[in-house]
Amino acid sequence: MKNLLCFGDSNTFGTNPAKPGTRHPFDVRWTGRLTTLLGPQWRVIEEGMGGRTTVFDNPLEPQRAGIQALPIVLQSQRPLDCAIVSLGTNDLKEIFHASPRTIAAAAEQVCAAIRDYPYGGCGPAPRILLVSPIAVKPGISRSPYVGFEEDAVERSQRLAPFYREVAERNGWMFLDASTVAEASDLDKLHMGPESHARLAEAIADIIRSEFAD
Template sequence: MPTLLCFGDSNTYGMLPISDRDLPRERAARRWPVVLGEKLKWDIVEEGLPGRTFAFPCPTMGPHMDGRVGLFIALESHGPIDAITIMLGTNDQKTHFDASPEDIVAGASFYLDVCLSEEMQARHGGFEPILIAPPHPVERGPLAEEFRGADAKAKAVSKALKELADARDVTFFDAASVIETDQVDGIHMNEASHIALGNALHAFILSEISPE
């Protein structure tokens, strides 16, 4: 049975929208990696960490939010895998990072370097990286101040991620083409969006990847 590693942040972990920063944070039962795995009939490895970025240590959540070391850990502790989805870039748009779309995509490029390296490809017997541009963050609710300016930046980030994937001949999917972030907090996906994304990725992966 093929194996898919899903590497991302809270929208891969399945955190539901929050109306109050102090309330317990729930996890969706029907999160998109679960839906996708059921429909594909593949083994799924969930590697979602709330707060994870492409390349920024977080001054409030900790240096481990920089996902670069986590990528090596995930690739070396699981497998062999047939494909990996990488859906990051939302937290990189937090106000305190002051990152341009070019800064964010420079971080994403490192992930493709690692995944396409001879060492990692040999370790897993070959696998396909799938770069996913996340649904666009919106300044709304209790997280509005933390993501001030993300509204104006999000489309440019998605466009730059697609250009990177095209330049590296890597499979690309734009989550914003099928879902939006929830209106409660503008960052996280509700359960209906998780299901919709899982269904859309199922059709997309079947059309793009045929593991042996």
């Protein structure tokens, strides 16, 4: 059995835009659908957290920096054959003033930490799939989830090229999630069931191709 880590934020956790504060059922969120699509030869490990950033500390939402959580996650979940990193949306919050290029560089740090972790006898390092997040929608400043201003919309739409460049330079797999999924009109931030399904299918195609041998 191969082990696949899904490391992300609330859209990996599966926050339900129809009921703020709740979570889609396992068979609805993309991680659960991916489990079904890949079959019994894969163990899909969910590691999503609402508010999680790449590397930034948010005093309004403490202990959410992904780079700080990674050592514990990697130590407890090794060995890993593949790791999916889907972060960056929360880096768009007003408090960080981060450009798309900066956010992509921060995502690169997270992926590099996975690549360079000392797995010891549970090595080698996993293959990495970097996922550029879906765009947030206009009206995000009025979302139930505070911290976003309207300029986050335009910046979120410019993330993918920077993420792609990072992935290609490092030899990592890449997916622009916005090409297959979108935020719900309900909260402008989180995916509904249809987008979870499409994202799972796109990721499954990449994983099958990468591990075809």
